[in-house]
Every structure is written in structure tokens, then in C-alpha cells.
Amino acid sequence: MFDWNDLKSFLAVAETGSTLAAAQALRVSQTTVARRIAALEEAIGLDLFERRQAGYALTPVGETMLASALAVRDAADRFQDAAGARSRDAGGTVSLTTMEIFAVTILPPILRDLRAAHPGIHIHLDTSDEPRDLATGAADIALRSSKQPAGAGLVGRRIADNPWTVYSSRDYADRHGIPHSREQLATHPFIGGGGHVWEPYQAWLRQYGLEESVVMKYDSASGLLAGVRAGMGLTILPAFLADREPDLIRCIPPKVEDTTGLWLLTHERLRRVPRIRIVLDFIANALTRLGRE
Template sequence: MLDWNDLRYFLAVARTGSTLAAGKSLGVSQTTAARRVAALEAAAGVTLFERRQAGYVLTAVGEALRERAEAVEAAAHRFAEDAGSHGREASGTVRLTMQEIHAVTIMAPILRDLREAHPTIRIELDTSEQVRDLEAGEADIALRCAGRPSGSGLVGRRVADEPWTVYCSRDYAARHGTPRRARDMIDHVIIGGGGKGVWRIYRAWLEQHGLADSVAIHHDSATGLLSAVRSGMGLATLPCFVADTDPELIRCVPIPKEVERGVWLLTHERSRHIPRVRVVLDFLGERLTQLARRQAQAGTGMAPGSIMPASAVQDQSGSS
């Protein structure tokens, strides 16, 4: 069986013309250099050198294979350089953008653990409602809620489905009961809002079921909806990926059977191989997928997705 390390001896002898000089360049004895070349010839089943009194001379076969051996040597050097680069450069700042509701709930413990695992990486967290342009370099990584991605330039992983449905707090349910259908919500306090994109869909659903007049307070962000529901004020629609992790919340209305939108972890193709970005992508991807899998096993309907190319994501919720 061919020992790849023997190629080093082959090239050293080819370049110096003797096993003595090759041994010195590699820090081994002449005997070792000669033995390793002989072992390579035996494993390959060819004669690589003519042994002459003046030294070793490549045969025609040896000349033909020298270029191949040098290509292997170059590839090994590149591997070592890239590995060293990853080890050295997995540090610095990574700019991460997402909705505030994700930042203050599911992502808070994940980012804590990321810091403990990779203390040389600094996270700049942007929770603006404005969608950041990854292609233009406005952020390195985005956690984005969207439907089917399209276009070019971005690569991403759909880490979970992203249905929304109605929730209340356990305290509210103890005082007022838990409605299980939309028509049962008519006598309950409803919290509206959630941001421009969310409210457009949420309001249409309320109007469809004759519930628009039951809205008692309007919050301009999804985080506001979550806070109001937690306080026991009333009912509101919330993202299941977030709400199902909160033991104080109760799902009232079943989620739709078909879920088009998903939670995506995205970066630009130019950035995906930068060591610090790759480390953060892999860490967040693994943890978010684990969370989705736990929710699926608990019967909450979440499902982790797979890696696929994406670009120009059509974001309806105003996520970053």
C-alpha cells in the first residue's frame, strides 16, 4: 500500500540527485531516504530512479510522475495553510442581524453559549426592523423569516418552519379560559399589531373572523405582542418557534397544516468561508436546528430544514 509520506522522499531525491543530500534536507539518514524511495517503488510497481555511481537519475516513468507528486505536495501545503488560517482567523467581529423578538428570546442563550465556546469572536447584534443588505456588506449573517428564497448571491439554511398562531398566558387562561377556535375569541381581549408586515396579515385574519373590534391595544412590534401576552392582558398571534419555548404561554388555535414561511440563517456567498463567519454560521445552525427538532418531537409542528442557495429573500415580516 502506498504511503503518501514517501512522496516527500521521492521529491527530495529527485531534486538533489542523491539519497545523502535528500536525507540531510529532510533531517534523516541516507539509509532512511534510500529505504523510503525503494518502498515507494515497490508499492507503485515501477522504477523511479536509475542508481548510478554519480547518484540517482529519474527514469522516464519517474519524470512523468514527478509532476503528480509535486501537485500532491502543493495540495498538502495549501491544506496546511488553510487549516492554519482557520485556526488563526476564527476571531474578530461578526455582524448578526435579526428581529428583536428572536434576539431577546431563543437567541439570547444561544449567543451566550457561542461566547463561551468562541471567546475571540465578537458579535455585533442588529435588531433593526430594516432588512439589511448582505450583498452590500451591511451584515455578515441574518436570521430572517421569509417564504421561498430566490435569486443569487445568498446561501442559507432553513432551520425551521415559521407558522404563527394565537397564544395566551397561563394566568389569562386560568382567569378567562382558553379559546380553541377563532369564533370562541369574540369575548376575549385581543392584542393587535406586530409590525407592518405581521399586522397586515394578522388584521386580515381578525377581520375574516369578525374579531377586529375586539382589539384592545396595538403594539408596533412582535416583541410588544409577546410582552403583552406574557403579562396576561389578552390573546395575540405569535411566532410558534418563539412562543412554544415559553412555558408560561399556551397555544389556543391550531397552526395551519401548510406552512410556507420558514426561519432562515443566511449569509452572502463571499462571506461563507471566512473563518469567523463560518464558525458562527455552524454554531447557530446546529443550535437552531436542535431547537426545531425538540419542538417537532414535542408535537409543536416545527421542523428543521436543509441547506440550499438563496438570495433576495422576500421578507414579509420586516425581519432583518
Template structure:
């Protein structure tokens, strides 16, 4: 095989009749142009030019290959233009999977701004209770609460700390008071549930504090828990990134020691350079980090 770039030198020398002229076209020295022609002839095992004091003249073999080289040059230019067009084409569908809590609290205004900046992108939001497999292509991007996301080929950014804390509503606090330490929690009721992406972490927290029996109501979704807490039905353990920004909620206790949970923005490595995926990832990262800094 030969260096494809050397075809540019072959065409330039054929057009100008000299390595000096080719060097000017390609913005390299005459020496470089001559060296590339020699390398191409060596790699092909053919003599493409006859050298003389008057310059370079195509040999019969060179003449026979000239049109083929031009066709390769046209094809390469077309390939580059099509690739550039794909890079500019920020449109299509992006499937975003996340907890229903994030989808219905912090995300709506962010997605409104995304729509304004990228009107050709359509976002499909999946708040399924099942964790979607990005490697299988079920979703393109995930926003997750996790200590350290795991999965084949996952790449991501930790946006902010997102520890789990106990919350109540302002109305509940006025009627029942706010528990100020773990010892007071047994005097209050909890709203449990939230689905398989939510309840296991919540349940572990309750077990560690011997509070499983304090659950008075169980919701199938995390937004169901949120609605019940806002209505004054009891306390709940929830991710702090969204809950701290809810004006109806009061954080009762600080995070448990060693809670390294964070808000993560994830995709699969095969998607990171897809223009529409990259655009949405960068936009969400910027907006979520801005939101995190506002509360810092």
C-alpha cells in the first residue's frame, strides 16, 4: 500500500509540471514535494514522471493513472463534505432515561431551553421503573443518582453531589415539628416506595435506622411519594439535588455519613461523538452544573 496523501502530490505535480509548483499549491517546500513523489513511485513500484531540467512530465504509466487519481481526489472531497455535513446536522431523536422525580422537577425548564437552542432535536423521556440498558440501545442518555455507575461501555460525568436526606413539607413541619436528629424520627411516619430504581436505596436507609415499621404509606412511583410528602402525609428519604430546590420541602437531617451519591450524566461510548447526542450531553451538563452552583 501507499500513503493516500501522496496522491495529492501526484496530482499537483501533474498539473504544474514541477515539484516547485506543487509545493506552492500544497504549501510545502519543493524538497517535500519531490520526496513525496519519490516515495509514491517507490511504494507503487512504478515510474510516474520523467525528470528533466524543464520539469516533470508524466510517463505513459502516469498518464494511465491520472484520471484514476483524480477520481480518488473527488471521492475524498465528497467524503469530507458528507462527514462535515453529518457533524453539522444536529437533529433527530435523543432518548433520555431518568427518575420521574428529576423529569418532573428540575428538568422541564432545562429541556425548554434545550428546545429553544436545538429545535431539530426531539427528546423522548423514559421514566420507567426499570433501569434502562444504554449498552443495548434502549436509551441514549441517562441522568442517574449513583455512587459509581457501572455498565459495559458507559462513560459519564459526575454533575454534583446528590446524597439522600430526610424531608418533610412546610405544612407537615408546622403541624408536627421537624425532627432534628435520628432519635426523633421514630415519632414520625414515612411515605415509602418509589419503584425499583428508588426504593432499594430508600429501604436500606430505613433499615440502617430501624425505621421500616414507620412506613405508613407505600407509593409505586417516586413522584407519588413526593406528592404525599408535599400534602403533609409524612417524611421521606429522597435525593437532595432536586429536593433541596423544592420550595415546599424542608431538609430535616444532614446526609448519612459516607453517602457518596452523585448526580451522573451518562451515555455509551459508541454514542459520544454522535452530533445530536454530544449536543444534548453538553447542554445538560452545562445547565445542571449551573443549577448546582446556584445552591452552592
């Protein structure tokens, strides 16, 4: 059985008359083209070219086989065009699950641009505090902050480092100063809660003896953001978004062990579904650009 690349070399040499010109057209070496021609002739048991000093000339058999080879190339081109059109025209609903704090800060302008570029795709945004199980189809795509995503069959990419650390508003810092050490944190009020982030947040406070510093609790992570913006006190937020909030100041650097990643994930059975692929690539590219700003 011959290789498709052997057939491409046959067509290129037939059209250009030499292995050198064919190699330039295919962007490979002249040796590679000559080797592929020889491999094709051996595979089918026919001589397709006469090797002449002036170049390669099709044999009568080669002339006959050329029409069939062109038909194969045309069929491959139609297949590629159809696949491209399918991807461009892909439509339908894509379920995207993430924390509410990401849904109300960094995602809206990205989803606006996605809608403009691909109006046939409709996004269902799920901001449940409980991580959705992509393996059971509870969501198509997840944007998560974690050290290492857990779940069967997950595929995706780590977009950026996303440590959670302590922030205050600029107004609060002007009035009360910025704590630059863990000892100084004990003299400031904290905003707690944050839905499912509260368990690791509370463990962090407990580790440094700061549980009694919590003066108010919110049920969601976006509540933490609202509270710190209002100058109510300090809180812990994901750096990927908090560092891009003009009204917020990072108080202390995160510990290495507190560093998580921002992950964009789907299930392996969905990775090649056109509408899923479009949304994954669009959001990943947008977040990567945002991370460089």
C-alpha cells in the first residue's frame, strides 16, 4: 500500500518535470521526492517516469495513472474544504462551567467577542459552586483553578499560573496601610466565605491563626470581590483576575505551595466536536493574551 505523500510527490513531479522543482513546491528535500517516487513505483509495480538528463518524463503508464492521481487529490481537497466549512459553520449550544468570580470578571468580554466571531454558537454559562463532572456530560467545558484537575478522561491545557493570595482595595490601603508580612495581617479585618473556596481559605486562615479576623462571610467568591472593592477589609482572591483589577492591591506574595493553575478542560470524547473545539481555542487564546498583558 502506498503512502499519500508518495502520491503527492508523483503529482508534483508530473506537473513540474523534475524532482528539484517538485521538492521546492512541496518544501521537502530533492532526495525525499526521489525516494517517494521510487517507493510508489515499487508499491504498485509500475514505472511511472523515465529518468532523463533533462528531468523526469511520464511513461505511457504514468500518463494513464495521472488522471486517477488527480482525482484522488481533488477528492482530498473537497474533503478538506468540507471539513473547514463544517468547522466554520459549526453551531449549537456549548455548556461552560466556571466559578462565578470568573464569570463576572474576565469572561464577559471574551464571550462577547466569541459571539461576534461565531454567532451560531450559543453559550450556557454554569456558575455552580460545585465542580461539574465533564465525564457524565454535566458540562462541555470547564474553566477551573486547581493544582491538578481531577476527573476521568479530562483533556485540556494549563492557561496560566493562578495563585490565590491576599488583596485590599486602594482606598483601604490609603486609610489603613498595606500589610506586608503575615504578622501584620493579624491587625486587619478579613472578608471570608466564598462558596466552595471557603474550605481551603479557612485552612489558610487557621494555619496563620487568623480565623478570628474574619468579620463578614459571603456565600460566593464574587462576594469576596465585592467586599474587598468596597474597602471592607482584606480577602484572598485568584491572582489571574485580581491582579487585573485596577482598584485592588496585592498585599503579600503567595507561597509556592499555594500556587494553582488556571485550566481550560473538556472531556476526551468532545475534543474534536467542532463547536467545542472552536470555543476551547477561542477562550484559550483570549486568556493567554490576557495573561501577557
